[in-house]
Amino acid sequence: MKFIDQTEIHVSAGRGGDGMLSFRTARNMPKLGPDGGNGGIGGSVYLVGKKGQNTLSSLRYRQLYRAADGGKGGTNNKTGKTGAHKVIHVPLGTVVKNREDGSILGEILEAGQKLAVAQGGRRGYGNLHYVSATNRAPRQMTHGQKGESRSLCLELKLLADVGFAGLPNAGKSTLLSRLSAARPKVADYPFTTLVPNLGVMEVFSGSEPQEDGLNVDSLVLADVPGLIEGASVGKGLGHHFLRHLERTALISYVVDPYSLTDPDPALALAQLQRELADYSAELAMKPFVVVFTKKDMQTWVESERETHLHELCQELDRRKTPWIQVSSIDGTGLANLKNMLVQEYCLLKNGKINEEVKGI
Ligand SMILES: Nc1nc2c(ncn2[C@@H]2O[C@H](COP(=O)(O)OP(=O)(O)OP(=O)(O)O)[C@@H](O)[C@H]2O)c(=O)[nH]1
Ligand SMILES: [Mg+2]
CATH class of the missing domain: 3.40.50.300 (P-loop containing nucleotide triphosphate hydrolases)
Known part of the structure; x- marks a missing residue:
């Protein structure tokens, strides 16, 4: 039956960037203080409604959609680059289901409507973030977290004009x-x-x-x-x-x-x-x-x-x-x-x- 068109895809958000462990230095001087920057947030994956597209067939040829990882924090309190988002265009009338349990994550009904299907990973913090009154030279930093990742079942119920x-x-x-x-x-x-x-x-x-x-x-x-x-x-x-x-x-x-x-x-x-x-x-x-x-x-x-x-x-x-x-x-x-x-x-x-x- 042509009325329902369906396909499965896997979406994977980017990992958050690690924080940096670093101390300012100057020539002939001891360490001057922490300056490790935070990592960048991982990119998310979005489905976005697109007018004029009437089938999911363009998604059949590619199964995995990945957003970019966040960049690592740098010295001199430099924040890592935010991971680029991945945008997947889908026809209006697309019902989005979680493949594992069949639960409905959302439905795209309007052009430009955006649905986040995999959230980017959290950033890690650099050692500068952990500076406090009692710890002026922390050696602590955290790693970025993994982005969400899931399999989706996309089902198109075309809205006829x-x-x-x-x-x-x-x-x-x-x-x-x-x-x-x-x-x-x-x-x-x-x-x-x-x-x-x-x-x-x-x-x-x-x-x-x-x-x-x-x-x-x-x-x-x-x-x-x-x-x-x-x-x-x-x-x-x-x-x-x-x-x-x-x-x-x-x-x-x-x-x-x-x-x-x-x-x-x-x-x-x-x-x-x-x-x-x-x-x-x-x-x-x-x-x-x-x-x-x-x-x-x-x-x-x-x-x-x-x-x-x-x-x-x-x-x-x-x-x-x-x-x-x-x-x-x-x-x-x-x-x-x-x-x-x-x-x-x-x-x-x-x-x-x-x-x-x-x-x-
Ligand atoms: N002469 C002529 N015959 C037609 C025309 N349009 C359809 N037919 C014929 O009419 C018959 C029924 O056509 P369908 O298109 O199947 O009709 P339908 O309305 O879809 O029918 P159902 O699916 O049964 O509801 C077929 O034998 C067609 O060839 C036309 O413009 N002129
Ligand atoms: Mg007929």
């Missing part, structure tokens, strides 16, 4: 395969898709992502198994996966308006929306677009279906709900669909979306 909700056979997986590099199974029978499929839709070609922090260079699309009437109370397969739709920013209802077995498109859409609403109020409130599939079948259907579809589209226009008609077979409308998804996503992320309830 757009979720496809549709009746079985509506063409969701085919659509995903046309919009991304994902290659889910496609067949002309219901419930072909048994677990969610994720695909990364590339939006950008070459230029830098926008400065406002929006991740518009790619959107993660989730194709979930088909929903049937009663999905919200456990019928079919879809209900297992409705929770994944809860984590998406935008829902895309996928409707085959020309299906001979599905209800009329308006009824099909209403049924899908009812299932989502029955599952959770939050899902019902989510912004959405409507994608009508299989446009290439238009000429094969009776005009009554076409009239119904036309009426539904007019109704969607009145409600200012974005909709589009596409064909995954001949590619009609796919470029516009891409633009539509990006535009809606950006509007949402900018908080400009009109919060009217767009229920039908």
Whole structure:
């Protein structure tokens, strides 16, 4: 199952630097006094969230991540160099577990979020540190301590941006395969898709992502198994996966308006929306677009279906709900669909979306 991507790594923080045992000296003079500096702190290992990264696979090639050791304290009260930290970039949605006991150390959800996974070792003290009223010339110093070291299990639960909700056979997986590099199974029978499929839709070609922090260079699309009437109370397969739709920013209802077995498109859409609403109020409130599939079948259907579809589209226009008609077979409308998804996503992320309830 592609939905969860996981890998194991070992992280090892740097050792703290030793303190120095030293006395100031001058030519022809006895020892003048202690001047041994402290060691430097060992470097720590951090995981840092990075936008636009959608897999843990880059971490598979390297298993050990080490931060640098702290430097040794010097004469003349010189403090040792602090060990450089090691930063490991991980995708958003990475759950970090301790491999030994399975305990969760944290979850990276935002870009730039930092999680310390191995703390650098403590510094050792030089003999100057131990000077006191009763001991003016201590010969005491301490060694730096070992840094933390542990094995981690990283698990990625990708946060999809757009979720496809549709009746079985509506063409969701085919659509995903046309919009991304994902290659889910496609067949002309219901419930072909048994677990969610994720695909990364590339939006950008070459230029830098926008400065406002929006991740518009790619959107993660989730194709979930088909929903049937009663999905919200456990019928079919879809209900297992409705929770994944809860984590998406935008829902895309996928409707085959020309299906001979599905209800009329308006009824099909209403049924899908009812299932989502029955599952959770939050899902019902989510912004959405409507994608009508299989446009290439238009000429094969009776005009009554076409009239119904036309009426539904007019109704969607009145409600200012974005909709589009596409064909995954001949590619009609796919470029516009891409633009539509990006535009809606950006509007949402900018908080400009009109919060009217767009229920039908
Ligand atoms: N003519 C035509 N057929 C399509 C189009 N898109 C999908 N199909 C066909 O419709 C059938 C179902 O497609 P899928 O992509 O498997 O549908 P799905 O919605 O993922 O189905 P489930 O996984 O069962 O819910 C397949 O036979 C596809 O080849 C299209 O644009 N035009
Ligand atoms: Mg499918």
